[in-house]
Amino acid sequence: MIHYFFVPIFIGFIIQLIKILIDFYKEKKINVQSIRRAGGFPSVHSGISASITTLMLLKFGIDSSEFAIAFTFSFLFWYDSMNVRYEAGKHAKYLNNISHQLKTVFEFGDNKYILLKERLGHTLYEVLAGILFGSIITVILYTIFY
16 A cells, blocks of 8 residues: 555656756756756646556556546646646746846845746646656556556
């Protein structure tokens, strides 16, 4: 029973490490913010939810209520990250641009303004990569240990 908890958490940890390595490759430096930053390739949320869904599929079968519930909630995660959170990130980028333009036009008292987080959601490819990675690694771990 404990593997239902540890396998998805392990998947999330590995995906987050992959994102750190990808950010390191892009930026040529270690970015400590990458450890806790949302968004990016591959999707941690998608990997974890795909892992749980795959575990339910392997343990209980495709026609089980456990698999149906896990898949339904996973689908909600995937939809939310590709649509709601992705669009919120686009809005944040737009608002940050407006804020920057206003800063150059008007003199703020303390010359400080708040930047919104722009990296929130995922593209379809980031979600699919998380789903594939989470599912494949879960099947491998399940085959080896169970």
